Amino acid sequence: MNEAKPIKAESTRSIVPRLTWLDGLFWVTAIAIFVDLYLIFLWVPKEAIQGNVQRIFYFHLPAAWIAYLAFFLVFLFGIFHLKTRNPKWDHYAYSAAELGVVFTSVTIVTGIIWAKPIFGVWWVWDARLTTTALLWLVYVGYLMVGAYAVSGDKASRLRSAVGILGFAVVPINYLSVSLWDTVHIEPIVIGGDDTFLSADMRLTLYFSLATFTALFVFLLVVRIMLRESEAAVEELDQERETALS
Amino acid sequence: MEDNFGYLLAGFSIGWALFMGLAYWTYRKVMRVRQDIDDLKRARNPRPEDG
Amino acid sequence: MEHPAIEARGLSRSYGRVKAISNLGLTIAPGEKVVLIGPNGSGKTTLIKLLSTLIRPTSGTLKLFGKDTASHGAQLRRRVGVLLHEPLLYNRLTALENLQFYSKMFNVPNEDRRIWELAEEMEIGDLLKTRVDSLSHGQRKRVSILRALLHDPPILLLDEPDAGLDQTAVQGLVKLVSRNGRTVVMSTHNLESGLSMAQRVIVLKKGKVIMDVDREVLDGANLDLGYEALVTG
Amino acid sequence: MSYWRSIATIVRKDLLVELRGKEIILSVSFFVFLMVFIFNFAFKPGTIPLEVMTPGVLWFTFLFAGMLSFQRVVSTEQENGCLDGLMLCPHGRDVIFVAKTISSFLFVLVVEVISLPFFAVVFNLSFFPVELLLIIPLATFGISIIGTLLAALSMNTRLREVMLPILLIPLVVPVVIAAVESTGNALSGEGWASVQPWIWVMVIFDIVFLVIGLLTFEHVIEE
Numbered sequence: 001m002n003e004a005k006p007i008k009a010e011s012t013r014s015i016v017p018r019l020t021w022l023d024g025l026f027w028v029t030a031i032a033i034f035v036d037l038y039l040i041f042l043w044v045p046k047e048a049i050q051g052n053v054q055r056i057f058y059f060h061l062p063a064a065w066i067a068y069l070a071f072f073l074v075f076l077f078g079i080f081h082l083k084t085r086n087p088k089w090d091h092y093a094y095s096a097a098e099l100g101v102v103f104t105s106v107t108i109v110t111g112i113i114w115a116k117p118i119f120g121v122w123w124v125w126d127a128r129l130t131t132t133a134l135l136w137l138v139y140v141g142y143l144m145v146g147a148y149a150v151s152g153d154k155a156s157r158l159r160s161a162v163g164i165l166g167f168a169v170v171p172i173n174y175l176s177v178s179l180w181d182t183v184h185i186e187p188i189v190i191g192g193d194d195t196f197l198s199a200d201m202r203l204t205l206y207f208s209l210a211t212f213t214a215l216f217v218f219l220l221v222v223r224i225m226l227r228e229s230e231a232a233v234e235e236l237d238q239e240r241e242t243a244l245s
Numbered sequence: 246m247e248d249n250f251g252y253l254l255a256g257f258s259i260g261w262a263l264f265m266g267l268a269y270w271t272y273r274k275v276m277r278v279r280q281d282i283d284d285l286k287r288a289r290n291p292r293p294e295d296g
Numbered sequence: 297m298e299h300p301a302i303e304a305r306g307l308s309r310s311y312g313r314v315k316a317i318s319n320l321g322l323t324i325a326p327g328e329k330v331v332l333i334g335p336n337g338s339g340k341t342t343l344i345k346l347l348s349t350l351i352r353p354t355s356g357t358l359k360l361f362g363k364d365t366a367s368h369g370a371q372l373r374r375r376v377g378v379l380l381h382e383p384l385l386y387n388r389l390t391a392l393e394n395l396q397f398y399s400k401m402f403n404v405p406n407e408d409r410r411i412w413e414l415a416e417e418m419e420i421g422d423l424l425k426t427r428v429d430s431l432s433h434g435q436r437k438r439v440s441i442l443r444a445l446l447h448d449p450p451i452l453l454l455d456e457p458d459a460g461l462d463q464t465a466v467q468g469l470v471k472l473v474s475r476n477g478r479t480v481v482m483s484t485h486n487l488e489s490g491l492s493m494a495q496r497v498i499v500l501k502k503g504k505v506i507m508d509v510d511r512e513v514l515d516g517a518n519l520d521l522g523y524e525a526l527v528t529g
Numbered sequence: 530m531s532y533w534r535s536i537a538t539i540v541r542k543d544l545l546v547e548l549r550g551k552e553i554i555l556s557v558s559f560f561v562f563l564m565v566f567i568f569n570f571a572f573k574p575g576t577i578p579l580e581v582m583t584p585g586v587l588w589f590t591f592l593f594a595g596m597l598s599f600q601r602v603v604s605t606e607q608e609n610g611c612l613d614g615l616m617l618c619p620h621g622r623d624v625i626f627v628a629k630t631i632s633s634f635l636f637v638l639v640v641e642v643i644s645l646p647f648f649a650v651v652f653n654l655s656f657f658p659v660e661l662l663l664i665i666p667l668a669t670f671g672i673s674i675i676g677t678l679l680a681a682l683s684m685n686t687r688l689r690e691v692m693l694p695i696l697l698i699p700l701v702v703p704v705v706i707a708a709v710e711s712t713g714n715a716l717s718g719e720g721w722a723s724v725q726p727w728i729w730v731m732v733i734f735d736i737v738f739l740v741i742g743l744l745t746f747e748h749v750i751e752e
Contacts, residue, residue, distance in 0.1 A: 022272060030265045037257050041250040052250075082748040085354075137699035144695060153311070157749040158682045162696055165675065168741055169700055176703035176730045180710060222272045225279060232282045239289065242314070350616055351752040374619035382610030384617075386542070388549040400538045401618040403531065428609075436609075443614075 025218050032211040036204075044204040053117045058204055060110035062212040063103045064132060068170075070100030070216065071135060074142070075167035078160035090156040091231060093163055095223035097142050099216060104136040127178035134173050138166035299362030301326040301451055301479040302347060306356035308503070309342055316342040317503040319356065324479060324496075326361075326450065331494035332483035339503040340483035341381070344455045347481060348378040360451065374402065377449035379457055383440040387429035391420075391439045394428060395446065402447035414442050418468055433460045441469060454482040458489045535620045539628035544635070546605055553601045553636050554643075557594045561644040564590040565651050583652045584712035588705055590644070591665075592672060595637045596693055599676035602633045603684055612684070612750075622747035629681060630742070634666075634673040641665055658715035660724045667731040668708035674735065675700050678742045682749045704734045 040058045047054035077093035080086075108129065115124045123129075145159045197205065302324040309317040317339045324330055332340050345351045346358060349369045358365045360372045385394045392411065399407035415421045420438050428436060437460055444452065452473065458466050470493045473480050484490040490497070491511060499507035547553055568586045606612040606629075615625050648654065676697055683692045711727035 020276070026265075026269055026272065033261050033265065034258060037254055037261065041254040041257070082745060085748075134699055134702055138696075141692075141696045141699060145692060154749075154752075158692075161678070161682055161745045161749050164745060165678075165700055165738070165741060168737060169703065172703045172730065172734050172737065175733070176706045176727075179726055179730065180706050218272075219268065222268070222275055225275045226271075229275065229278050229282055232286070236282070236285055236289070238314070345752070348617060350613055370620050373617055376617075378617050380610065380613060382613065384611055384614030385609050386546055386605070386611055387608050388546050389542075393545065397538065397542045398614070398618075401535060401620075403534075 022218065022221060025214060029211065029214040029218055032207075032214060036208050036211040039204045039207055044200050045198065047201075050118065053114065056110050056114050058208045060107060060114060061205060062209040063106040063110060064128070065209060066212050066216045067100050067103040067107055067132065067135070069213075070096045070103060070220075071139060071163075071167050071170075073220075074100060074139070074163040078163035081160040082157060082164075085157075087156065087231065088228075090160065091227040092224055093160060094143075094146050095220055095227050097139050097146075097163060098223060099220055101136060101139050101143060103212075103216070104132055104139070107132050108136060125177070125180075127174055130177045131170060131173045134177075135166065135170060138162070138169065142166060298326065299359070300324060301328070301361060302481070303359040303362075304346075304356065305358075307346065307353050307358055308355050309346055309351065309353050315503055317346065317353070320503065320505055322498075322505065322508075324481065326479050327477040328496060329474060329480045329494045330482070330496045330498060331490035332481065332498050332500055333485075333487065333490060334483075334500035338500040340500055341455050342503070343500070344378070344380070344453050344481070344483055347451075348376055348453050349373055350378070374447065375450050377444035377447065377452045379437075379441055379444045379452075379454045381455060381459070383428070383436040384443065385428045385436060385439060388427065390425055390427050391431065392424040394439065395424070395443060398443050399446050404447050407446075410446065411442070414445055417472060418442055434462060434465060437461055438465060438468075441472075445472070450478060452478055452480045454480065456484055457482060458484055458486060532620065532624060535618065535624050536628045536631065539615070539625070540631050540635070543602065543605070543628070543632035547632075547636065553598050554639055557597050557636075557640045558643050560597060561590050561594050561640060562647065564593065565644075565647060569651065581713070583648070583654065583716060584709045586652075587648055587712060588668070588708045591637070591641055591669065592698075592701070592705060594640050594644075595633070595669065595672045595676055596697060598636045598640070599633050599673070599680040600693060602629060602636060603677065603680040607684060616750070622750055623743045625750070626678065626681065626742055626746040630670075630673050630677040630739075633677045634670050637669050637673060638666065641669065654716065658718065660715040660721065661712065663728060664708060664711045664715065664724065664731075667728065667735060668704050671704040671731055671735045671738065672697075672701050674738045674742055678738075678746065681746070704731055707731045707734070 036058075040055055044055070044058070046052055047057075073096040074093045077089045077096060081089035081093060111126075111129045111132075112122050115129075116122055142159055142162045145155060145162060300323045302322065304320055304322040307317055307320045307322070308315060320339075320343070332343065334340055342351070346353055347360075349365045349372060352366065360368075360376065363372055365372055385391070386397075389397070395411045396407060399411065404410050411424070412421065415424055418438050418441065420435065420442070423431060423435055423439065428439070431439065437457070441454075441457065444454075454473070457469055461469065466489050470489065473482070474493055480493070482490065482493060495511055497507070497509055497511055498505055565586070568582075568590075572582055606615065612625075616622060618624075645657075649657070676693070679693055679696050679700075683696075707727040707730040711724045711731075714723040714727075
């Protein structure tokens with residue numbers, strides 16, 4: 001068989017790859033983040049009861065919402081992947097799951113930091129926090145399935161099933177944990193809904209949410225591109241092996 | 246603003262700036278890798294499919 | 297116009313990046329006896345698994361008796377008997393219990409009579425009461441062949457049935473298989489048992505049909521030579 | 530109709546295979562026996578009120594007993610490629626999932642029935658609350674659905690041994706919470722009212738995951 005000819009990667013095109021819409025999104029996000037920081041730390045009025053500790057709320061809640069968005073995407077992409085068996089969906093799902101775990105970790109850490117001054121204890125079995133922690137466990141399991149095989153067909157379909165199951169358990173988790181929940185906290189403290197917030201607070205919250213969403217989309221697209229490159233490299237390796245053998 | 250959050254704001258800003266810088270650098274790197282992979286694919290595929 | 301027993305259009309199946317079957321077209325009329333020949337890794341087993349609806353094609357269509365396997369899988373499996381490398385039998389059950397299980401799954405009418413009838417024909421009547429894990433490889437293969445014939449399928453797919461069978465068993469198999477109007481697709485390594493059973497010879501290489509010809513056109517001698525040349529390539 | 534007939538045939542075959550070897554029931558029952566011992570050494574009796582500890586120990590043991598059984602029920606199909614044999618039968622692939630779930634459910638239930646008197650003795654339970662007749666099957670079925678699904682899906686991948694516990698436990702938390710809480714209420718004789726909401730949690734859990742199992746199984750089980 002002929003020897004696979006060595007590839008000289010001399011690139012004729014310009015050194016810097018062309019700009020894409022992602023660059024636009026990046027700069028928008030960068031600016032939004034600094035505005036968001038300004039809003040959270042300086043602009044929004046201090047919360048009457050808890051004082052400045054409550055400012056962490058503007059990180060905690062958006063991170064939680066983005067985490068649930070990410071895992072909903074994993075759920076959706078999982079279904080598409082099982083339906084169409086196109087590996088593209090598995091790459092999307094895996095990237096979304098990875099970001100989902102990152103944002104869930106942020107949610108849990110900010111939840112802990114916030115609970116300590118309020119309750120004097122690090123962890124509190126609040127229904128929302130526990131459901132989020134369970135979600136974190138499920139999707140770390142999901143990622144571990146991923147660690148075994150990037151493009152292994154069977155492993156990727158198993159991952160999709162776990163992604164679907166993991167998200168389906170959320171409502172039931174919430175139901176059973178809130179039934180079991182012994183510590184009663186009024187909603188405002190840990191990620192409550194926004195009806196108790198003043199206008200300024202609500203503005204900050206929504207702005208912060210928008211910033212987090214933009215950041216999430218940017219990181220997701222970059223991670224998907226990276227994931228697809230990983231798979232492409234693996235494919236080229238296989239091709240080289242078959243060519244050489 | 247009686248309690249001055251300037252220091253916290255500054256700290257956070259630097260942190261975020263570093264993070265975003267890293268994110269941008271990674272993004273450009275990924276774009277570069279994608280182009281190299283496309284080149285590799287183009288370099289391999291025109292070869293007539295043997296066998 | 298009566299539908300062909302097996303009809304494949306642009307059939308391909310890949311495992312990860314390896315294309316086991318690539319863009320294969322095939323038409324087999326009811327009652328035809330076909331033998332698949334080809335070196336290891338040419339896609340024989342994959343093709344048999346595709347025809348048996350065990351695995352789904354990555355692209356292309358496959359129709360049995362005019363019905364697409366993608367949508368009518370369960371229904372078509374009732375009319376297909378399959379023999380794979382693995383015997384598909386439960387070790388801790390006796391051969392009879394295994395066959396009774398499968399005949400219930402295929403709801404074969406008055407199953408015991410059917411089982412004993414086939415067992416006599418394949419001379420394994422005395423084996424039925426023994427547990428599968430104390431049977432020899434050849435005996436297990438025969439029980440598995442019987443399993444594939446229980447529901448009297450119009451299509452019979454055999455993946456290298458002659459592997460591990462002694463000569464007398466192979467003759468018994470050929471006699472059993474080539475009777476009535478059953479469509480048979482059999483993949484094999486050695487030419488003689490293939491030729492003795494098939495009217496039509498298909499040679500596979502790298503997932504493609506590189507030769508599809510009637511047996512009369514090729515007598516045994518030049519097929520040997522041709523086969524070697526074709527396959528080594 | 531033939532759907533349930535096929536399921537019954539597969540379950541009967543599983544029972545026959547198990548009776549022939551008695552592998553699962555014996556080894557898992559012995560495992561439960563060991564767990565109860567270990568728990569006694571771990572928590573010296575008398576230090577923690579029994580009715581607080583018993584439900585936790587009971588369901589922790591049953592959960593792990595279940596995990597051992599799911600792996601074995603599924604791996605009987607792995608010898609001689611029997612799963613392909615089932616996949617070649619003339620019915621939808623979801624029948625295999627339902628049948629295997631029922632088989633696993635029955636095996637774990639038998640283990641639970643065998644070990645309950647043993648629990649009663651060691652934890653000197655004076656009476657057997659009737660609510661348990663509903664709690665135990667419902668919770669066991671819930672765990673069996675997810676256990677069988679994950680065991681079957683990870684069957685011939687390299688992940689088999691390590692993946693089941695890692696993936697199963699976070700998913701069954703709601704049903705385990707429901708089981709422990711309702712068992713606790715039943716044991717302390719609080720009667721039906723306090724047990725009832727947990728029964729609903731388990732019923733919803735079982736239905737939701739049976740449906741999801743049915744939908745995803747065939748897509749993942751195929752080669």
